[in-house]
Amino acid sequence: MVSRCSQPQPNLLMLDVSDLACRRGERLLFSGLSFQVPSETLLHVRGLNGSGKTTLLRALCGLLRADAGSIRWRGERIRDLAEDYNRDLLYFGHLNGIKADLTGLENLRIASTLDQDPADEDAIIEALSRIGLEGFEDLPTRMLSQGQKKRVALARLILSKAPLWILDEPFTALDVDAVDLLQQLIAEQVARGGSVILTTHQEVPLTSGAIQRLTLGAASDPISSESTESETRQRLPQGQLGHSC
Amino acid sequence: MLKVFYCVLSRDITLALRRRTDVLTTLFFFIIVVSLFPLGVGSEREQLRMLGPGVVWVAALLASMLALERLFAADYDDGTLEQLLLTGQPLALLVLGKVVAHWLLTGLPLVLIAPLVAMQYHLSGTAVWVMMAALALGTPVLSLIGAIGAALTLGLRGGGILLSLLILPLYVPVLVYGAGAVSVSAIEIADTQPYFYLLSAFLMGSALLAPLAAAAALRISLE
Numbered sequence: 001m002v003s004r005c006s007q008p009q010p011n012l013l014m015l016d017v018s019d020l021a022c023r024r025g026e027r028l029l030f031s032g033l034s035f036q037v038p039s040e041t042l043l044h045v046r047g048l049n050g051s052g053k054t055t056l057l058r059a060l061c062g063l064l065r066a067d068a069g070s071i072r073w074r075g076e077r078i079r080d081l082a083e084d085y086n087r088d089l090l091y092f093g094h095l096n097g098i099k100a101d102l103t104g105l106e107n108l109r110i111a112s113t114l115d116q117d118p119a120d121e122d123a124i125i126e127a128l129s130r131i132g133l134e135g136f137e138d139l140p141t142r143m144l145s146q147g148q149k150k151r152v153a154l155a156r157l158i159l160s161k162a163p164l165w166i167l168d169e170p171f172t173a174l175d176v177d178a179v180d181l182l183q184q185l186i187a188e189q190v191a192r193g194g195s196v197i198l199t200t201h202q203e204v205p206l207t208s209g210a211i212q213r214l215t216l217g218a219a220s221d222p223i224s225s226e227s228t229e230s231e232t233r234q235r236l237p238q239g240q241l242g243h244s245c
Numbered sequence: 246m247l248k249v250f251y252c253v254l255s256r257d258i259t260l261a262l263r264r265r266t267d268v269l270t271t272l273f274f275f276i277i278v279v280s281l282f283p284l285g286v287g288s289e290r291e292q293l294r295m296l297g298p299g300v301v302w303v304a305a306l307l308a309s310m311l312a313l314e315r316l317f318a319a320d321y322d323d324g325t326l327e328q329l330l331l332t333g334q335p336l337a338l339l340v341l342g343k344v345v346a347h348w349l350l351t352g353l354p355l356v357l358i359a360p361l362v363a364m365q366y367h368l369s370g371t372a373v374w375v376m377m378a379a380l381a382l383g384t385p386v387l388s389l390i391g392a393i394g395a396a397l398t399l400g401l402r403g404g405g406i407l408l409s410l411l412i413l414p415l416y417v418p419v420l421v422y423g424a425g426a427v428s429v430s431a432i433e434i435a436d437t438q439p440y441f442y443l444l445s446a447f448l449m450g451s452a453l454l455a456p457l458a459a460a461a462a463l464r465i466s467l468e
Contacts, residue, residue: 062331063330085333091331098325102256106259114334116334
């Protein structure tokens with residue numbers, strides 16, 4: 001129960017994916033996908049709509065069973081780790097995962113209690129005000145706008161000590177300020193020695209650490225855009241994937 | 246462990262209290278179904294006394310069925326169920342918390358209102374007490390078994406009907422022994438104790454196994 005590691009060792013290989021294949025119904029989304037996500041790394045998953053980005057992220061979370069291949073977290077299969085892996089993970093999906101009938105404060109209190117790392121009331125209020133929801137803590141989230149609801153959900157990132165963040169399109173429905181803040185949070189997480197895997201059409205500037213790019217379903221050369229990357233960014237040679245169906 | 250269980254429990258109860266209609270519909274459904282029978286079959290005393298136990302139990306079964314669909318559906322729709330799966334807590338424990346909350350909100354009110362509705366069936370005082378005790382032991386079993394079905398049919402089109410087809414046959418033992426206990430005490434032919442032993446055994450068994458099965462079913466449904 002004490003496996004949570006809030007300060008991971010730098011350059012430790014955290015997530016190791018090998019030969020992964022996923023299929024949705026009849027369609028093979030990707031196969032033979034191998035990559036590694038060390039600490040202090042941002043993995044930016046790109047691809048057209050329907051190329052399997054969300055499926056990949058859900059497989060990495062363990063919500064979805066991959067059809068082939070293995071996903072290892074610090075050397076062990078995530079299926080074997082089960083709850084221990086979940087404790088090291090923060091997933092942010094298409095659905096915000098907040099209850100409309102509860103207030104922002106209650107939502108975050110429940111989320112942090114279940115994360116086995118209860119944040120105190122002040123930390124939650126501080127997180128909410130940092131995300132720009134000061135004065136809205138005690139309103140049921142049903143009364144908030146779409147973007148504000150998303151902010152409530154994103155406040156979990158501020159409270160989180162999980163070393164691995166998996167974020168599915170976190171930037172949609174956010175205004176300019178919130179986008180800035182989210183980019184900052186991601187940069188902080190990477191600088192802390194954590195890893196972030198995300199899908200977005202936005203660029204995420206980092207002050208330290210490395211950016212890897214993975215392009216799903218690219219017809220011709222999936223790594224063509226890598227030449228414009230600065231020296232802190234690594235090429236990701238394993239991203240060659242195609243529509244194999 | 247207890248903290249996590251209590252967290253889920255209080256969360257679901259808070260949510261339900263903010264959406265009271267869901268709880269009240271189940272309760273009124275139960276009251277109405279039970280009240281329809283005396284109107285339909287006439288007011289002959291002996292006949293009603295024979296019918297009473299069975300009618301109350303069937304109504305309780307249907308009412309708990311009605312409420313089951315919502316057990317996981319709301320959490321599934323807004324993505325909180327996904328988050329519950331990824332909390333790093335034993336999922337069976339979270340499921341148990343949800344089921345207990347569900348029973349407190351939909352099962353317990355039936356137990357408490359049962360003496361009132363039973364008055365229409367001219368049941369004796371002892372029979373009413375036996376009915377309450379049997380319902381108190383039996384309705385949690387309904388919620389626990391129902392959770393498996395609710396988890397399996399999650400996100401399916403027409404899941405409600407499928408849920409009934411899956412779960413109602415599994416309710417039969419509870420119905421037989423629950424209604425049996427009340428009938429036996431109403432006509433005073435035998436001891437009710439064996440019935441209570443059996444109902445308790447059902448409760449123990451389902452409390453142990455149903456959360457595990459429902460947790461496994463949830464993982465499949467969310468794939």
